[in-house]
Amino acid sequence: MIEELVRRAAAEDDDAVEELSTIADTDPRRLIPHQGLLLDLDVLWPPKLYRAADDDVIRRVIGLVDDGQTPDQLNHLLLVLAHSGHPLAEHALRRWATHPPAGADTLHVGPLDYSTEGGWTVGPDGNRRDLCGDTAYRWLLRETTRGAEGRTCPWCASPLWIAADVDTAEPAVNAALAHTGWSGRLVIEVCHFCACYATLFSRVTPDGATTWWTGNTRPSYVPDADGPEDPPALLPVVGPARPTPYGASAWDRGGSTLGGHPDWIQDAEHADCPGCGQPMDYVGLVGGADLYDVGEGAYYLHLHQPCGFAAVNYQQS
Structure with a gap:
């Protein structure tokens, strides 16, 4: 066959x-x-x-x-x-x-x-570094009333969206993030609107603290929003293991995934760490099909543990 x-x-x-x-x-x-x-x-x-x-x-x-x-x-x-x-x-x-x-x-x-x-690179020390993990879990999008503690986007004033809140104390999370070297709670928050136009970085610490990185620079092509936009009232929750690291889908409902390898819509776009310039480790994908009744595109989450930076970027067809 x-x-x-x-x-x-x-x-x-x-x-x-x-x-x-x-x-x-x-x-x-x-x-x-x-x-x-x-x-x-x-x-x-x-x-x-x-x-x-x-x-x-x-x-x-x-x-x-x-x-x-x-x-x-x-x-x-x-x-x-x-x-x-x-x-x-x-x-x-x-x-x-x-x-x-x-x-x-x-x-x-x-x-x-x-x-x-x-999904790999060669670092300044000459050694290979895998940017993606060997283990992946389905991310289930669950309704939540929890926001980003009243924080808003400095660019468009929309409430920030918590795109991930995970802790390596959970065995599944620990396995999915093993390649990153992260230990502790990881919270990644972002402006769901502005991330569609630019890679947005945040500072993160293992106690779950997260802050907008002041070095984020608003590109001229980011459109002006009509007003603040509410983010999705959904939070990814770790679900069952994927059979392989390649189960993420940027297109299909149920394709959101923690760990493993991304399903890029365009060319690979691993964010470069603003602290050291090296490609950041891939954390997971949240698909538009899981966020909206009618949606395409996907948010890609990244992390660089040595410098304490997280990032979110977005691709669509």
């Missing part, structure tokens, strides 16, 4: 691509026996089809880049390597950072910068 889907995907059958993508999210190892055929048929998109790629497939992809025969495919090949997260892929991306392959002059970022598309 999967081989048939691969051949249909090669013939640009969108339904087949969607089915393969679902397999990549729910049981990526099922695709391992078919990834050689994916390469043979030039099915490189979406790159998440190669999440569980083995040594042989990764070596083939690296060889295609090194041969330089298909520079027009370089972007997709680098994405495949980034999504695999494989040690061989990491080594190759590091090598190409100083010795760029053919076609690298057409890229918008350097080869090693592609790593964030796969």
Whole structure:
């Protein structure tokens, strides 16, 4: 069945691509026996089809880049390597950072910068750092009367929205946030309106304190609201475990997720910590389909424990 889907995907059958993508999210190892055929048929998109790629497939992809025969495919090949997260892929991306392959002059970022598309990065110390976790839990949106203690957005005066209130004393939260190094209560509050237009940062501490970061700068393109807008009267509550780290959905009701990997609507957009400039760790996703009766888009939550910053950004189609 999967081989048939691969051949249909090669013939640009969108339904087949969607089915393969679902397999990549729910049981990526099922695709391992078919990834050689994916390469043979030039099915490189979406790159998440190669999440569980083995040594042989990764070596083939690296060889295609090194041969330089298909520079027009370089972007997709680098994405495949980034999504695999494989040690061989990491080594190759590091090598190409100083010795760029053919076609690298057409890229918008350097080869090693592609790593964030796969949820990892290389820090200033030269060591790899995973930006996403291996464990994920469904976030259930529950009605709440609790606001952000009367705090309002300095830009539009709307009441701030508590997008997350979790504590690592709960085993599920501790597992979901293990990659961040956070210990204690984490409260992330944000302006639900202005976050749709700019990444908003806050200071956070393990006792649950949270404050708007005074360095947030309002871009000129943020529209003026007609007046203060009430945030969603909903608070994410940790629900059952996801079968894989890839269960988040930015599109479907029930897709809000704590931990795991994000479902980016556009390119990966890990916020950079304003304290040190490094990519922040991904915390979770709150989907518009869960917040509103009719809604699209998603809020993405981030954290950088060493500097004590949280961030929220937003994507939509």
